[in-house]
Amino acid sequence: MNVFLGKKISIASMAVLCSFAVEAQQPTIELTLEKAIEIALSENPSVKVADMEIHKVNYARKDAWYGLIPSLDASGQYSKYLAPSTMSLAGMVVELPTDFNVTTTLQLSLPLFVPALWKSIQMTGIDMQLAVEKAYASRITLRNDVTKAYYGVLLAQDSYKALQDGYSLAEEVYNHARKRFELGLSAEYDAISAEVQMKNLQPNLLEVENGVERAKLYLKVLMGIEASVALNIKGNLSDYEKDIAPPPPLEKRGVGNNTDLKQLDIQKRLLHKSLQLQRTQRMPTLAAFGQYGYAGTGNKAGESFMQPGVITPASEAWFSQGLLVGLQLNIPLTGIFTNTAKEKQTAVQIRQLGIQRDYLEKNIDLQIRTAVDNMNKAAKQVDAAKKNEQLAQKGYEIAAKRYDNGAGTVLELQNASLALTQSLLTYNQSIESYLSSRADLEKLLGE
Numbered sequence: 001m002n003v004f005l006g007k008k009i010s011i012a013s014m015a016v017l018c019s020f021a022v023e024a025q026q027p028t029i030e031l032t033l034e035k036a037i038e039i040a041l042s043e044n045p046s047v048k049v050a051d052m053e054i055h056k057v058n059y060a061r062k063d064a065w066y067g068l069i070p071s072l073d074a075s076g077q078y079s080k081y082l083a084p085s086t087m088s089l090a091g092m093v094v095e096l097p098t099d100f101n102v103t104t105t106l107q108l109s110l111p112l113f114v115p116a117l118w119k120s121i122q123m124t125g126i127d128m129q130l131a132v133e134k135a136y137a138s139r140i141t142l143r144n145d146v147t148k149a150y151y152g153v154l155l156a157q158d159s160y161k162a163l164q165d166g167y168s169l170a171e172e173v174y175n176h177a178r179k180r181f182e183l184g185l186s187a188e189y190d191a192i193s194a195e196v197q198m199k200n201l202q203p204n205l206l207e208v209e210n211g212v213e214r215a216k217l218y219l220k221v222l223m224g225i226e227a228s229v230a231l232n233i234k235g236n237l238s239d240y241e242k243d244i245a246p247p248p249p250l251e252k253r254g255v256g257n258n259t260d261l262k263q264l265d266i267q268k269r270l271l272h273k274s275l276q277l278q279r280t281q282r283m284p285t286l287a288a289f290g291q292y293g294y295a296g297t298g299n300k301a302g303e304s305f306m307q308p309g310v311i312t313p314a315s316e317a318w319f320s321q322g323l324l325v326g327l328q329l330n331i332p333l334t335g336i337f338t339n340t341a342k343e344k345q346t347a348v349q350i351r352q353l354g355i356q357r358d359y360l361e362k363n364i365d366l367q368i369r370t371a372v373d374n375m376n377k378a379a380k381q382v383d384a385a386k387k388n389e390q391l392a393q394k395g396y397e398i399a400a401k402r403y404d405n406g407a408g409t410v411l412e413l414q415n416a417s418l419a420l421t422q423s424l425l426t427y428n429q430s431i432e433s434y435l436s437s438r439a440d441l442e443k444l445l446g447e
Contacts, residue, residue: 028230033150036223040146041139043224050135057131061124067117070110077103103295110288112327115280123273130266137259142222144443149219151237151435156212158236158428163205166421169396170198173413176403190410197414237431241386244379244434247372247441255364257446264357268350275346282332290325364444371441378434385427392420 029035041047080100111117174194180186216231255261399416402408 028232029225031150031231031233032235033147036150036219037143037146039225040142040223044142044222045224046138047135047142050131050138054128054131054135057124057127061121061128064117064121064124067114067120068111070108073105073107073109075105075107077101098297101295101297104293106292108290111285112288113284113286115283115285116277119273119277119280123270123277126266126270126273130263130270133259133262133266137263140259140443140446144439146219146222147439148436149215149222150233151432151439153212153215153219153231153233154235154237155428155432156208156215157233158238159425160205160208160212161236162421162424162428163201163208165424166417167198167201167205169417169420170194170201170414173410173417174198176400176413177410180403185406186410194410194414197418237428237435240431240435241382244382244431246379247375247438255361255368255445258364258444259446261357261361261364262446264353264360268353268357271346271350271353275343275350278343278346284329284331286330287328288325289328290323292321292323294321296320368441368444371437371444374437375434375441378430378437381430382427382434385423385430389420389423389427392416392423396420 029039078100081098174191174197177186177190177194181188181191216233217227220227220229220231396413396416396419399408399413403410403413
């Protein structure tokens with residue numbers, strides 16, 4: 001039993017050591033915003049699917065072009081008589097010395113005037129444009145998501161650091177209050193109150209720490225990398241303060257590059273081509289063809305039924321061949337009414353799409369105005385928060401000196417430390433709000 005228990009402990013120890021070794025070998029990526037976008041554009045599944053859609057549409061386009069190539073078909077048939085064939089002649093039933101039948105055909109067809117084929121080729125070209133635009137839209141959306149997720153990680157990290165600094169300030173206040181109480185310079189209530197404030201910050205620290213991990217995990221999902229990969233995101237939001245500037249006037253902003261509007265425009269063109277294709281169903285088609293045939297009945301060697309007493313060799317003069325060429329004209333007569341109904345349906349879809357585009361353009365214009373307003377507001381908030389942070393820092397220093405000299409209370413010092421922490425959080429949130437609004441504006445403008 002002792003030996004068995006010792007083996008179990010050894011195996012468990014080896015497993016723990018292996019797990020530590022695996023964790024130690026996990027790759028770490030030094031990440032910047034540009035690198036995060038680069039990895040996402042190459043590894044994200046949505047981008048890969050969009051690129052594959054382009055290849056699929058390209059194959060469909062090639063298939064449509066194949067319709068212009070002359071088609072060559074070959075067919076053959078062989079049949080063997082299991083019982084002798086007979087023929088009625090002058091009231092007599094004559095047995096034919098046939099053994100098998102053979103038929104072979106080689107047919108060539110070339111379309112000369114097929115309007116539907118040309119319209120289909122044109123539609124595949126528009127399909128390719130739509131697939132490319134959708135792939136571009138997926139990249140713009142992914143870039144926006146990755147950018148905002150990256151800023152979200154920076155906000156979580158900076159918020160965690162601000163709360164850590166706030167915890168350090170609360171701990172410093174507690175140490176001051178505790179020391180003054182031990183020296184008999186203040187009441188025990190001051191030490192207890194400072195300790196309560198310090199411990200109240202611990203749950204917030206844990207929550208924000210988990211928020212940092214969740215933000216990183218979301219960024220990993222967008223980048224298309226494994227969750228086990230460690231991310232080392234250096235820097236902070238204050239590094240982007242120099243990029244904060246009021247956006248250009250709305251008059252200089254256009255929605256012509258918005259990818260959603262572009263897709264609707266392409267879809268409208270596609271519907272127009274579909275309408276033209278439906279109209280070609282009423283048009284005649286013309287094709288050239290050529291056909292070569294070889295057919296006949298093989299007979300057994302024996303006496304000819306047409307010439308009694310004459311022995312006919314096998315398969316003599318029973319096979320024939322021929323070559324013919326011509327033109328084939330097809331004029332539809334009965335499909336006029338059904339095609340007219342389909343054309344009216346497509347015309348209604350075109351009008352519906354036009355209404356949807358106008359509504360979408362108004363919504364995009366409203367979103368652009370909202371993003372610009374948010375940028376202006378966030379830029380003002382950043383400036384105000386920075387000044388407020390400087391004032392809060394100065395206020396904390398004054399409150400600390402007053403408390404050390406016995407002129408102030410612990411409540412003043414606590415309020416000053418909380419105000420300093422809150423000013424740091426507001427400063428970081430204002431920068432993140434500006435950057436996120438700018439990313440949304442770039443997405444709306446198709447930049």
